[in-house]
Amino acid sequence: MGARTLRGMASLVAVTGAWLSRCPAEQMARQVVMAGTPYEAPYYVKIGDEGWGPKVCVIGGLHGNETAGYVAAGKLANWQITRGVLIVMPEAHQAAIRRHERAYPGNMNAMFPGDPKGDAMQQLAYAIWRVIDYHRPSLLLTLHESIGYHKRLPSNYGYTLCHDFAVLNTFMDLCLLRANADIPDPLHQFGVFVEPHPVCPTYCAWSKLRIPATSIETCMEDDLALRVQYQLMMCMAFFDEAGLGYEQTDLPRLSTASQAPRTALEVWSPHLLALEQGRTPPASYGILRVGANVAGAKVYVDGYYKGCTPASTAVATSDAGRRVKVTVKLEGYVPYTGEADVAPEGYPTVIAELTPVLPAAPSTAATEPGPD
Numbered sequence: 309m310g311a312r313t314l315r316g317m318a319s320l321v322a323v324t325g326a327w328l329s330r331c332p333a334e335q336m337a338r339q340v341v342m343a344g345t346p347y348e349a350p351y352y353v354k355i356g357d358e359g360w361g362p363k364v365c366v367i368g369g370l371h372g373n374e375t376a377g378y379v380a381a382g383k384l385a386n387w388q389i390t391r392g393v394l395i396v397m398p399e400a401h402q403a404a405i406r407r408h409e410r411a412y413p414g415n416m417n418a419m420f421p422g423d424p425k426g427d428a429m430q431q432l433a434y435a436i437w438r439v440i441d442y443h444r445p446s447l448l449l450t451l452h453e454s455i456g457y458h459k460r461l462p463s464n465y466g467y468t469l470c471h472d473f474a475v476l477n478t479f480m481d482l483c484l485l486r487a488n489a490d491i492p493d494p495l496h497q498f499g500v501f502v503e504p505h506p507v508c509p510t511y512c513a514w515s516k517l518r519i520p521a522t523s524i525e526t527c528m529e530d531d532l533a534l535r536v537q538y539q540l541m542m543c544m545a546f547f548d549e550a551g552l553g554y555e556q557t558d559l560p561r562l563s564t565a566s567q568a569p570r571t572a573l574e575v576w577s578p579h580l581l582a583l584e585q586g587r588t589p590p591a592s593y594g595i596l597r598v599g600a601n602v603a604g605a606k607v608y609v610d611g612y613y614k615g616c617t618p619a620s621t622a623v624a625t626s627d628a629g630r631r632v633k634v635t636v637k638l639e640g641y642v643p644y645t646g647e648a649d650v651a652p653e654g655y656p657t658v659i660a661e662l663t664p665v666l667p668a669a670p671s672t673a674a675t676e677p678g679p680d
């Protein structure tokens with residue numbers, strides 16, 4: 309990472325706090341996947357009202373006996389998001405959680421990106437994948453547990469950020485340092501563990517959508533309360549490095565919480581992708597923010613899907629800046645098309661006013677993932 313890149317990215321972060329939202333305020337929407345089936349799983353879309361910010365997705369309960377993961381994710385569902393967007397699915401695999409079995413009848417973590425025509429578990433994986441694909445978070449975390457400590461036996465996962473691609477380590481290292489500063493026992497300090505699992509959600513997130521992703525692993529030998537605490541501390545470390553704003557009463561803030569993020573979360577994806585592909589990362593980025601008068605509209609920048617509103621995406625720029633085409637679509641509404649000028653280190657904002665094609669009728673189209 310060049311000095312110029314770092315400077316540019318640092319100043320991107322500096323202006324984040326000063327930006328005030330014109331985004332429609334919305335606190336939380338409850339959605340479900342696999343509604344009406346034994347695999348029905350709720351998830352929550354929590355949009356901060358303080359201003360724009362990063363979009364983070366957390367999934368717990370992919371394995372039914374990894375209790376700290378889904379207990380911690382359940383607590384996150386009650387945290388108040390003040391800046392950015394948190395999408396949290398606390399208990400992804402209800403059938404296994406009810407039996408307290410790791411994998412029932414199969415391994416939920418090994419089914420991604422799923423299959424809409426497959427069995428119930430493959431359909432569930434597909435439904436979860438569609439949530440990720442529709443929202444396009446800038447970070448995906450899955451909360452898991454291991455039977456042993458990685459530091460005692462390297463084939464175990466306990467107290468690691470286990471993920472699939474070594475190129476992501478630059479970002480992971482920043483985050484685990486934040487949490488480890490408050491974990492005195494070396495056995496419980498997190499490390500990185502790069503181990504590709506090609507059909508798990510974190511692998512798919514980076515390889516298919518270029519979303520940095522990792523699992524957070526605690527160890528089942530510890531008391532549940534301690535494991536939940538460490539899960540939440542690691543989540544806070546990611547949230548703090550991401551610049552996600554939150555308020556909660558479950559545990560003290562990390563002592564590192566006041567340290568500014570190294571860069572805007574949105575910049576990591578194009579930066580790490582360039583490194584993975586052996587290209588020189590762009591020298592500067594702007595962060596384009598796209599909202600709409602309706603939540604959940606689909607945002608395209610120069611024809612590429614960037615997630616649903618409110619969307620926040622990095623745009624690589626030259627010194628002269630860059631003009632991009634912005635399209636916002638939602639079924640039942642006239643599509644919006646416009647342009648945005650993105651300056652280096654700028655934060656341009658586009659608010660699309662979508663007007664209904666037909667007189668408004670009760671519809672869930674604004675919040676349900678739809679096909680591209």
Ligand SMILES: [Zn+2]
Pocket residue numbers: 370371374417451452453
């Ligand atoms: Zn697991």
